[in-house]
Amino acid sequence: MAIVRFKGYGEIEVPVGTSILEAAQELHAPEGYACGGVCACSTCHIYVTKGSNLLSDQEEEEEDMLDKAFDVRSNSRLGCQSKIERDGEIEVEITRESLEAYENEHPQERGKYVTWR
Template identity: 60%
Template sequence: MAKVRLLAHGRTWETEVPVGSTLLAASKRVGAPEGDMCGGVCACSACHVYVTKGRELLTQAELDEEDMLDKAFDVRASSRLGCQAKILKDGDIEAEISRESLDSFYKEHPSVQDPRKA
C-alpha cells in the first residue's frame, strides 16, 4: 500500500491505497477537493496537482498528459494530472492540489462551501 497525503486550504487528507491506484482515486477516497470534470479520462486539467514528495513512485507522464498540462494554469516541473499519475510502488507520496483543481472542484460541487470564500 502507498500512503498518499493531499494538501489544500492548509489542511491535509491522508489515505493508503493499493499500487495501481491514481492520485485522483486516492483523493476521492478521502473526500479531498480535487476536481475531475472529465471523469478522470485525461480530457481536461481539472485534477492538476503538484507532486511534492514521492514522484519516483509514480508512472511517468505520457504524451496525452503532457499535452493536457500544456493547457493548464500555473504548470510547474512537479505538475501532474491526478487521473494519470498511477502509483507504481509502495511508499509516501505528497501532492498539493492546484488552484485550478480547487476552482474546478467547487464548480462541480456547488453544495460544498469553498473555504477560500468564507
C-alpha cells in the same frame, strides 16, 4: 500500499495501481475531475511534492493536457494519469485550478475548503 498526503486535506493509504485522483476521491479531498478522470481536461492538476518516483511516467497525452493548465510547474501532474506503481509515501498539493473546478462540480461544497495560497 502507499500513503498519499494531500497538503491541508489529510492522508490515505491506498493500494498500488490507484491513481492520485482515485485516492483524493476516497479521502474526499477537493481535487477536480470535470472530464471524469479520462485525461480530457486539466481540472485534476496537482503538484507532486514528494514521491514522484513512485508514480507512473508522464505520457504525451498528459503533457499535452498540462499545456492547457494554469501555473504549470516542473512537479505538475494530472491526478487521473498519476498511477501509484510502488509502495511508499507521496505528498500532493491540489492546485487552485483544481480546487475551483471541484467547487464548480460540487456547488454544495463551495467555501468548505480554504485555499492556503
